[in-house]
Amino acid sequence: MNTSENISSSETETAPVVPCWSCHGPLTAGLAFCPTCKAVQQPASVDHFIRLGLEVNFDVDLSALDKVYFELQRALHPDRFATRTTKEKMYSQAQATAINDAYETIKNPLKRADYLIHIKGVNVMPDGCNLVNDPTILMEAMEVREKLASAETISMVDAIANDARAEIKDVIAGISLAFKGDDIEGACQLTTRLKYLTKLLGEVRQRRTQVS
Numbered sequence: 001m002n003t004s005e006n007i008s009s010s011e012t013e014t015a016p017v018v019p020c021w022s023c024h025g026p027l028t029a030g031l032a033f034c035p036t037c038k039a040v041q042q043p044a045s046v047d048h049f050i051r052l053g054l055e056v057n058f059d060v061d062l063s064a065l066d067k068v069y070f071e072l073q074r075a076l077h078p079d080r081f082a083t084r085t086t087k088e089k090m091y092s093q094a095q096a097t098a099i100n101d102a103y104e105t106i107k108n109p110l111k112r113a114d115y116l117i118h119i120k121g122v123n124v125m126p127d128g129c130n131l132v133n134d135p136t137i138l139m140e141a142m143e144v145r146e147k148l149a150s151a152e153t154i155s156m157v158d159a160i161a162n163d164a165r166a167e168i169k170d171v172i173a174g175i176s177l178a179f180k181g182d183d184i185e186g187a188c189q190l191t192t193r194l195k196y197l198t199k200l201l202g203e204v205r206q207r208r209t210q211v212s
């Protein structure tokens with residue numbers, strides 16, 4: 001356990017230090033603004049976590065994430081750049097887009113898991129997490145869909161939804177443990193299950209409109 005944790009921390013990407021385009025002062029790649037002259041920077045090609053100043057980790061403090069995101073969006077608001085140069089307007093728009101992408105990915109546990117597998121699993125899973133034909137999940141999905149199709153009351157449909165939500169909670173906890181143990185394949189299996197459960201919840205919502 002300790003060994004794998006040590007390996008994972010030594011592999012954690014650290015952003016390089018680059019010069020600010022405006023004052024040439026040093027700044028960590030991924031920062032939206034220069035810490036010295038406050039000039040907006042062109043978005044660097046860093047991962048979504050680094051872009052938001054977060055640790056590359058599945059466990060995310062969602063209120064801290066919101067805080068960082070809304071502060072950055074306020075600082076990058078077009079009104080603040082109305083009288084700035086074309087270059088600064090362009091950089092601020094590009095930053096706002098990059099920060100939105102990062103936020104949408106990290107906020108959603110399924111997208112976050114998929115993304116982490118993508119950046120941590122390049123050696124074990126060069127094609128990313130792609131287990132669409134997991135036989136256990138296919139079998140289970142078939143059974144639940146039959147159950148859903150034959151559910152004729154709202155309470156029967158809601159019972160299926162509640163089971164799915166409880167399982168989603170367990171699966172997310174499992175994904176967190178898998179990443180902590182650097183078990184990317186395990187995380188991928190659970191992420192596949194999370195995909196199926198998320199899809200199922202959508203089908204449940206649809207079925208709910210058909211029963212009374």
Ligand SMILES: [Zn+2]
Nearest residue numbers: 020023034037
């Ligand atoms: Zn600067």
